[in-house]
Amino acid sequence: MRRAVCPGSFDPITNGHLDIIGRASKLYDEVYVAVMINKSKKGLFEVDERIELIRQVTAEYENVRVEAFHGLLVDFCKQRDIPAIVKGLRAVSDFDYELQMAQMNIGLSGIETLFVPTNPTYSFLSSSLVKEVATWGGDVSHLVPSLVLEALNERLARD
Numbered sequence: 001m002r003r004a005v006c007p008g009s010f011d012p013i014t015n016g017h018l019d020i021i022g023r024a025s026k027l028y029d030e031v032y033v034a035v036m037i038n039k040s041k042k043g044l045f046e047v048d049e050r051i052e053l054i055r056q057v058t059a060e061y062e063n064v065r066v067e068a069f070h071g072l073l074v075d076f077c078k079q080r081d082i083p084a085i086v087k088g089l090r091a092v093s094d095f096d097y098e099l100q101m102a103q104m105n106i107g108l109s110g111i112e113t114l115f116v117p118t119n120p121t122y123s124f125l126s127s128s129l130v131k132e133v134a135t136w137g138g139d140v141s142h143l144v145p146s147l148v149l150e151a152l153n154e155r156l157a158r159d
Helices: 015-027 047-057 073-080 092-109 127-135 146-158
Strands: 003-008 030-036 064-069 084-089 112-117
Touching: 003 015, 003 073, 015 030, 015 084, 015 112, 030 047, 030 073, 047 064, 047 146, 064 073, 073 092, 084 092, 092 112, 127 146
Parallel strands: 003 030, 003 084, 030 064, 084 112
Antiparallel strands: none
16 A cells, blocks of 8 residues: 655645645555644644644545654654655745755655645645734635635634
8 A cells, every 4th residue: 555644734724735635645545644743832723623624624535544743754654654755845945945854754764755846826825824814814715725714713713
């Protein structure tokens, strides 16, 4: 069985993330979405909330699994016999950082990284940008799934 992982914080998941996950699901038998736990960073959504949102918006992909992880991504991969990491690249600036990570990961564990160029529609998109625009009342409805938009609006209304 061919397995891959799409890692990230997904706070919140965007249409750009979904594009990469969907494309990976066509290339691999099983795709794990690994939601990073970073205890030193306070996210807008708790990890469990992110996992639930991702599970709901990826439900159409029967071969996608969603789990949290902390520590080294290569350890997550080794524990699940995952030989490949799939990363979306938006711009050259992403490549510089991601290349370093890919080289470190293959050196640590032999796990390969597959870079997938983002759909040009989402080349500027990040979770941070979505949160910032939404915080100031901007329209992000075309950038996130409707379920995520609803959760985002509810969260921002409470805070």
